[in-house]
Amino acid sequence: MAKVEYRKEFFDRDYTVREAYARVWRYARRYRARLALGVVCGMLTAGTLVPFFQIVQPALQHVESHDERVELAANGGEKGAVVEPTAGGVAADSKDAARHASGKGNAIEREIARRSKLPGWYPKVERLAAKLGFRLENERGGMGGALVLMVCVIVPIVAFARLALMFLNRYCLSWAGAHAVADLRQDMLEHVQRQNMQFFGRVDMGQLLSRIFGDPHQIQIILSTIVSELALAPFEIVVAIGFIVWFAVSHHMLATMSLIAIGFPLFVLPVQMLGRAIRRWARKSLERGSMIGAKIHEILTCIRVVKSYHTEEFENAQFAKTNRYLLKSTMRALRMGLMVGPTVETVGIILICAFMVWCFIVDVKVSDVVPMLAPLLVIYKPVKQMSKLQVQIENSLAALSRVYSVLDLHMELPENPSAAPKTDFVDRISFRDVSFRYDTSERDAVSHATFDVPRGRMVAVVGGTGSGKSTLSGLLARFFDPREGTVSLDGIDLRDMRIRDLRRLVGAVMQETLLFNDTIEANIRYGSPDATHEQVVAAARMANAHDFIMAHPEGYSRIVGEKGFALSGGERQRIAIARAILRNPPILILDEATSALDTVTERLVQDALDRLMENRTTFAIAHRLSTIRHADLILVMQDGAIVERGTHDELFAAGGVYRKLCDMQHQT
Numbered sequence: 001m002a003k004v005e006y007r008k009e010f011f012d013r014d015y016t017v018r019e020a021y022a023r024v025w026r027y028a029r030r031y032r033a034r035l036a037l038g039v040v041c042g043m044l045t046a047g048t049l050v051p052f053f054q055i056v057q058p059a060l061q062h063v064e065s066h067d068e069r070v071e072l073a074a075n076g077g078e079k080g081a082v083v084e085p086t087a088g089g090v091a092a093d094s095k096d097a098a099r100h101a102s103g104k105g106n107a108i109e110r111e112i113a114r115r116s117k118l119p120g121w122y123p124k125v126e127r128l129a130a131k132l133g134f135r136l137e138n139e140r141g142g143m144g145g146a147l148v149l150m151v152c153v154i155v156p157i158v159a160f161a162r163l164a165l166m167f168l169n170r171y172c173l174s175w176a177g178a179h180a181v182a183d184l185r186q187d188m189l190e191h192v193q194r195q196n197m198q199f200f201g202r203v204d205m206g207q208l209l210s211r212i213f214g215d216p217h218q219i220q221i222i223l224s225t226i227v228s229e230l231a232l233a234p235f236e237i238v239v240a241i242g243f244i245v246w247f248a249v250s251h252h253m254l255a256t257m258s259l260i261a262i263g264f265p266l267f268v269l270p271v272q273m274l275g276r277a278i279r280r281w282a283r284k285s286l287e288r289g290s291m292i293g294a295k296i297h298e299i300l301t302c303i304r305v306v307k308s309y310h311t312e313e314f315e316n317a318q319f320a321k322t323n324r325y326l327l328k329s330t331m332r333a334l335r336m337g338l339m340v341g342p343t344v345e346t347v348g349i350i351l352i353c354a355f356m357v358w359c360f361i362v363d364v365k366v367s368d369v370v371p372m373l374a375p376l377l378v379i380y381k382p383v384k385q386m387s388k389l390q391v392q393i394e395n396s397l398a399a400l401s402r403v404y405s406v407l408d409l410h411m412e413l414p415e416n417p418s419a420a421p422k423t424d425f426v427d428r429i430s431f432r433d434v435s436f437r438y439d440t441s442e443r444d445a446v447s448h449a450t451f452d453v454p455r456g457r458m459v460a461v462v463g464g465t466g467s468g469k470s471t472l473s474g475l476l477a478r479f480f481d482p483r484e485g486t487v488s489l490d491g492i493d494l495r496d497m498r499i500r501d502l503r504r505l506v507g508a509v510m511q512e513t514l515l516f517n518d519t520i521e522a523n524i525r526y527g528s529p530d531a532t533h534e535q536v537v538a539a540a541r542m543a544n545a546h547d548f549i550m551a552h553p554e555g556y557s558r559i560v561g562e563k564g565f566a567l568s569g570g571e572r573q574r575i576a577i578a579r580a581i582l583r584n585p586p587i588l589i590l591d592e593a594t595s596a597l598d599t600v601t602e603r604l605v606q607d608a609l610d611r612l613m614e615n616r617t618t619f620a621i622a623h624r625l626s627t628i629r630h631a632d633l634i635l636v637m638q639d640g641a642i643v644e645r646g647t648h649d650e651l652f653a654a655g656g657v658y659r660k661l662c663d664m665q666h667q668t
Contacts, residue, residue, distance in 0.1 A: 009203060011409040013401070017393065020400040024222055027183050031176035035227070038172030041165045042231030046239045048162040049378060169228055177223030184216040188403065194412035197479040198439055206294025211402050218399035226392055233382035233389075240375035295322050413481060415499055422501045425586040425617065427490045429453040429476065434485035436471060445471040447640040448485070451633070455586075458618040460628035462661060463637035469621045472637070473589050476619055477506050507585030509609070511592040511623075513572040515564030520549055521556040523564075524578045531582055543578035543608040545571070570605055577608045588613060590620040625662055634658065 028035060189212060192199075248254055299306060299315050306315055434449045446468045453459045461469045474480060475487050478494045487494050494502060515523045524536050531539075536556065540546040548571055552558050564572045580588065590609065606627060622628040629648045636644035636651065636658045644656050651658035 009207065009405070012405045013408070015397070015401045015404055017397055020397050020404065021222070023404060024180075024219055024400070027180040027219060028176060028223055030183065031179055034172045034176045035223070038169050038176070038228065039231040041169040041172065042228060043235045045162055045165040045169060045232055046235035048158050048165070049236060049239050049243075049375075166232075169232060170224065173228045173231070174220070174224035177220035180223060181216045181220045184219055184403065185212060188212045188216065188406060191407055191412075195409070196411050196413050196481075197474060199409070199411040201438070202440060204294050206296065206298055207291070208406070210294070211406055215399040215403045218396040218403075221392060222396050226389055226396070229382075229385045229389055233385045236382040237379055237386075240379040243375050291322055292326055295319055413478065413499065414495070416496045419496055419498045419501075422489070422492065422497055422505070425455060425489065425505050427455055429587070429617065429619075430486075430488045430491070431472075431475075432486050432488070434475060434482045434487060436475060436480065436482050444483075444640045446475065446482075449642055450485075451635060451642065451645065453617055453619060453633075455617050456615065457632040458613065458620060458628075458630070459633045459635065460620045460622050460631035461635045461637060462622050462625060462628070462658065464661075467637040468640040469637055470591060471640075472635075473508075473591055473619060473621055476587075477508060477589060478502055505585055506587045506589060507580045507583050508589040508591065509573070509576050509580050509612075513564065513569075513576040515560045515567070515572055515575060517559065517562050519557050519559060520575060523560060523575055524556075524582055526579055528579075528582045535582060536578075539578040539582040540574075542581050542611050543574045544604045545574040545578050545608075548574075573605050574608055577605065577612055581612055585616070587617045588619070590618065592621050592623040625665055636661075 192208065192212065295318070299319070306312060430452050431449050434446060435444050436446045437444045449472060451459070461472055463469050475482055478487070478499065481495060489497065489502070489505070516526065521533070521536050524539060525531050528535075533556075537546060540549060540556075549556055549558070558566075560566050560572075560575070564575070567575070590613075620628055620631065625648075628634060631648065634644075634646060634648060634651055635642050636656070638657060644651055644654070644658055646654070652662060
């Protein structure tokens, strides 16, 4: 089985992370207020962890101190029950009293030590509760009902505040991301439409569609996911580490903190090891995904050919091959991405186990360890999210590189910023020593062409396939610029005219008539949005289209289908002629407009064309020479050069290339 390969476009290039993400800001900064709000909410969300961290140790210490008091009371009771017979009973009593006093003193010291470790806000809350007549602790130093009630109020408030901040964080960043994606798609389409026709002759349209529609979505992922996590996860990590440092310093546990500081960076190693492979396969997955879109676009565009040759099974097999090619890279990228999370988890478990063993060896109390472990447990999720960000960053970089490769391509026609407006055509069109070569060709498509088209005259161009006829008309419409020489209108080089002015002066009816999937009226009105319904009907009558339009129940509201496939070739052609009539340009380009029609339809279309050409300057590319017998000037092209010129009678009498073409058509 032949291997399916992705064909890189001629304009593709690679971008660094810095280059790609710096340009994302150009689209995001339009919505910087929402972005700032989302980032601030993410930062504040991290701050809500502090109250939870501070509650851990007091709660544990309450439990430990309560257990110590219960144990002390139990031991004291036993000792009081067993009275050793001594001669000095008073002395024994005094020893018991001393032990009792010593135990009481130690308990006071422990209570002072315990209270010194409480959060700074606790005494203030305690004093406020006392003023209101509530006790936060009971007689044994355990949690009182008021404290439990307060915790049940404060903790939910903090939890709901955290929820609201997280929602605002996600919503604001997602909102900014969605708007930035819409802006990028708009810019891409506008940029692509500005490119010259050579670009569209070289690019794969299916893959271009994938770049415009699919790849910009990565910006939304960047803003709604990556930025959201960057606004939350690092600050949660900072808050947690900050609490650990503060706790370690205030409780003289720097050795424990040093152990944590040494082990924590090990979380990052798996991400760094897998990052390069993730980037490579993420790019391949995107490239091969665009091949899927290109193949679908190609099959559906050429569906008539597929059905005519009954090659559905062949196309299905070709698509299955491309689909499997995509699946292979997708699964490889998926495996690489999925390895990051479990690897980080495994490293984390190993580090926690090592930390617990170390605490056991040095005999650290639970109430001293848990306040440091709680932030580490909380920090696990943001660290895991940060590790996943590497996968998302690599995926986004691959998509952004494909987007920016399009935006950085400049094959658009340059426009003179100081060009003067031109609203009418007065004298003539002039070609002066014009030569043009396509980028992918080794020879000129048009070579040293020189001729004039006076206003109101008809010039026809004939020649074999590949002789340069359509390229000559493309130079007149300024779909591309000549490599040498000039094309001018009333003495003004087309490169010194505003493109929109030239488009208003030049209309075209092509051999392959493409209509939009809209109503007949919308297609006739295309390019003339201010035209009334009456003007549309009048143009359709002149184009011999009104009768077949009204023969259908929906009339002018009939949908023509994709590219006008609901209509016949002659009907599509007459719709295009009606569109040109409504546009009413003074210069008309006819590119083999009747070559693909049957005799009856050709007469209808030719009659419509005759009406269209009245009082216009016409540049006609002819396949059927019978349609251009009355042209004022006929240009005969061969291999890009004009080899003969004159009227029909002159060229026919000369017996040259034109005569041979006429004889060949007469024989057929």
